[in-house]
Amino acid sequence: MKKNGVKMIKINSKNVDVFYGKKQALFNINLDIEENQVTALIGPSGCGKSTYLRCLNRMNDVIDICRVKGQIIINDFDINDKSCDVVRLREKIGMVFQKPNPFPKTIYENISYGPTIHGMAQSKNEMDEIVETSLKKAALWEEVKDRLHEPGTGLSGGQQQRLCIARAISVKPEVILMDEPCSALDPIATAQIEELIDELKKDHTIIIVTHSMAQAARVSQNTGFFHLGELIEHGSTDKIFKNPENKKTQDYITGRFG
Amino acid sequence: MLEQNPSKEDLKDADYYDIALKSMADLDPNANEDQENELKRMVSYFFEREIKRELLNDPSLIGKTKDVYLTASDDLDQVFKGNYPRDLPEDQRRVTDYQLKIFDQLVELGKVESKFNLSFFTYPDSREAELAGIASSFMGSIFSILVCLMIAFPVAVLAAIYLEEFAPKNRFTDFIEVNINNLAAVPSIVFGLLGLGILLAVFQLPRSTPLVGGITLSLMTLPTIIIACRASLKAVPPSIREAALAMGASKMQTTMHHTVPLSMPGTLSGTIIGLAQALGETAPLILIGMVAFVNTIPGSPLDPAASLPVQIYIWAESAERGFVEKVSACIMVLLGFLIIMNLFAQIIRHKFEKKWS
Ligand SMILES: Nc1ncnc2c1ncn2[C@@H]1O[C@H](COP(=O)(O)OP(=O)(O)OP(=O)(O)O)[C@@H](O)[C@H]1O
Ligand SMILES: [Mg+2]
Numbered sequence: 001m002k003k004n005g006v007k008m009i010k011i012n013s014k015n016v017d018v019f020y021g022k023k024q025a026l027f028n029i030n031l032d033i034e035e036n037q038v039t040a041l042i043g044p045s046g047c048g049k050s051t052y053l054r055c056l057n058r059m060n061d062v063i064d065i066c067r068v069k070g071q072i073i074i075n076d077f078d079i080n081d082k083s084c085d086v087v088r089l090r091e092k093i094g095m096v097f098q099k100p101n102p103f104p105k106t107i108y109e110n111i112s113y114g115p116t117i118h119g120m121a122q123s124k125n126e127m128d129e130i131v132e133t134s135l136k137k138a139a140l141w142e143e144v145k146d147r148l149h150e151p152g153t154g155l156s157g158g159q160q161q162r163l164c165i166a167r168a169i170s171v172k173p174e175v176i177l178m179d180e181p182c183s184a185l186d187p188i189a190t191a192q193i194e195e196l197i198d199e200l201k202k203d204h205t206i207i208i209v210t211h212s213m214a215q216a217a218r219v220s221q222n223t224g225f226f227h228l229g230e231l232i233e234h235g236s237t238d239k240i241f242k243n244p245e246n247k248k249t250q251d252y253i254t255g256r257f258g
Numbered sequence: 259m260l261e262q263n264p265s266k267e268d269l270k271d272a273d274y275y276d277i278a279l280k281s282m283a284d285l286d287p288n289a290n291e292d293q294e295n296e297l298k299r300m301v302s303y304f305f306e307r308e309i310k311r312e313l314l315n316d317p318s319l320i321g322k323t324k325d326v327y328l329t330a331s332d333d334l335d336q337v338f339k340g341n342y343p344r345d346l347p348e349d350q351r352r353v354t355d356y357q358l359k360i361f362d363q364l365v366e367l368g369k370v371e372s373k374f375n376l377s378f379f380t381y382p383d384s385r386e387a388e389l390a391g392i393a394s395s396f397m398g399s400i401f402s403i404l405v406c407l408m409i410a411f412p413v414a415v416l417a418a419i420y421l422e423e424f425a426p427k428n429r430f431t432d433f434i435e436v437n438i439n440n441l442a443a444v445p446s447i448v449f450g451l452l453g454l455g456i457l458l459a460v461f462q463l464p465r466s467t468p469l470v471g472g473i474t475l476s477l478m479t480l481p482t483i484i485i486a487c488r489a490s491l492k493a494v495p496p497s498i499r500e501a502a503l504a505m506g507a508s509k510m511q512t513t514m515h516h517t518v519p520l521s522m523p524g525t526l527s528g529t530i531i532g533l534a535q536a537l538g539e540t541a542p543l544i545l546i547g548m549v550a551f552v553n554t555i556p557g558s559p560l561d562p563a564a565s566l567p568v569q570i571y572i573w574a575e576s577a578e579r580g581f582v583e584k585v586s587a588c589i590m591v592l593l594g595f596l597i598i599m600n601l602f603a604q605i606i607r608h609k610f611e612k613k614w615s
Contacts, residue, residue: 057504059503087506089506090503090505091506094505095504097501097504101497103501113502117505117507117515118506164501167505168504168505
């Protein structure tokens with residue numbers, strides 16, 4: 001989104017290196033993510049897309065051998081700084097995973113979990129409202145409103161993924177990270193999610209990792225191309241797909257490797 | 259089988275021995291004193307109590323005549339079942355020819371019957387086979403298992419959670435892990451010695467009690483539960499942990515809200531199987547003195563008690579033929595108990611698996 005013609009930068013990564021033990025997975029990544037836009041990350045398997053995504057909400061902390069260097073600045077604050085409160089960070093930066101992973105609890109509990117642990121609802125009514133709006137935003141409300149207290153794991157794959165999206169937006173995050181959210185879904189469910197992403201970018205900044213060029217072209221405004229742990233090229237999706245500067249990008253997009 | 263005319267004194271304080279004795283003596287009006295004694299020994303040791311109980315149940319019986327079944331002595335019980343070596347010479351038998359004669363008369367008159375012996379479940383142990391019951395050992399087993407559960411379960415679950423979810427992977431935790439697995443392989447008699455040497459000798463806890471038995475058994479059950487709990491924590495999909503962490507839950511919240519509840523069915527069924535093992539354990543209990551002859555029913559874990567498997571051991575050692583049947587019955591009770599527990603473990607596992615997948 002442009003304010004007075006100036007791009008608003010939500011996330012600013014500077015010289016990010018990531019190591020798994022001795023092995024370096026990301027090399028000196030410098031990438032700006034625009035606010036209220038969809039940024040697609042593409043690249044061949046193993047190039048470090050997920051690794052980069054997981055840097056943004058510090059999910060790499062969970063992996064013992066993983067070390068992250070460099071600065072990632074969100075809202076003028078370096079999230080790799082020691083003073084960063086990871087719990088607060090993850091409240092602000094939601095995540096949707098490749099395989100739908102609802103909690104083995106009811107649909108209602110799936111959505112209410114985040115607001116509960118962050119103390120976002122004072123009463124049952126408020127919570128009901130959060131659950132309803134989250135499900136509505138995730139375009140799932142109509143399908144599940146009569147079965148809120150049935151297990152979330154009983155839904156179809158596409159519904160489960162939308163439930164996970166609803167869960168992520170229940171705490172009103174500023175950024176939503178999506179790691180191949182459609183790879184386990186059929187084309188119809190995929191189309192629903194893509195539509196949803198377009199809707200969500202009004203309120204959230206979205207970063208999506210995808211293996212599908214077509215999907216990247218359809219949903220994103222900006223694209224970053226990774227290869228062997230390096231960010232080869234990034235810019236507006238239009239430019240990357242129609243007029244890439246780098247030979248590797250062109251080869252990848254035209255399907256010559258990857 | 260006998261007639262009686264109780265006095266009108268206070269029923270409880272009344273002495274029924276004479277009436278009881280007289281009723282037995284009535285079986286043969288011509289009996290001399292020796293024979294009267296033999297008649298008396300045909301029924302169980304405390305036969306006058308059975309008359310008293312009958313009267314206490316229904317005081318209106320006073321002044322009337324009623325037929326009451328008395329428990330036969332264990333030897334006559336065997337005679338009736340055809341297990342008794344009647345053809346031995348009289349001086350090698352405990353049942354005299356005279357007793358046999360009277361008994362055969364009674365049988366002919368249809369006054370002898372095999373009945374279900376309820377007192378097996380309500381009486382404590384006894385030197386007389388016909389009076390021996392499992393009430394003491396059953397309660398002893400229950401109390402031991404409860405003590406064992408209350409100690410082993412929380413300690414084991416917390417240990418498993420720490421080791422699986424929080425402990426750093428280093429030499430020290432590797433060492434603990436190896437030792438837990440070793441602990442599971444230690445012969446139970448060694449735990450018995452530990453109980454004897456530490457709980458009884460050092461801490462001076464009361465001997466022969468379910469408290470000490472339970473503590474000793476909990477040491478054995480501990481590794482079983484830890485291993486079961488860790489296995490079911492491991493089985494919780496990492497995606498659930500990631501989902502919770504990504505929602506901003508702390509490590510502690512993730513563990514307590516998601517991982518541990520999901521691991522509970524596996525942990526619980528592992529616990530029940532561990533308890534079932536403990537229930538059948540004999541050696542350590544013998545060492546800490548739960549093998550003593552206990553003819554009272556324990557009211558708390560601090561009272562002396564036996565336990566079911568030890569009771570089997572005690573009875574199996576007894577000479578009288580009557581105890582052979584007691585051993586069989588006790589084994590059936592123990593096995594029944596174990597089957598129920600294992601079934602329960604299976605049901606828990608099954609039910610929760612069904613619910614969420
Ligand atoms: N937990 C881990 N431990 C060790 N190495 C890892 C770990 N996760 C990823 N890697 C390595 O880091 C590199 C980048 O992996 P990453 O998962 O980020 O790739 P990706 O671009 O997401 O691939 P894909 O498209 O297949 O998901 C790979 O070489 C991978 O082997
Ligand atoms: Mg990936």
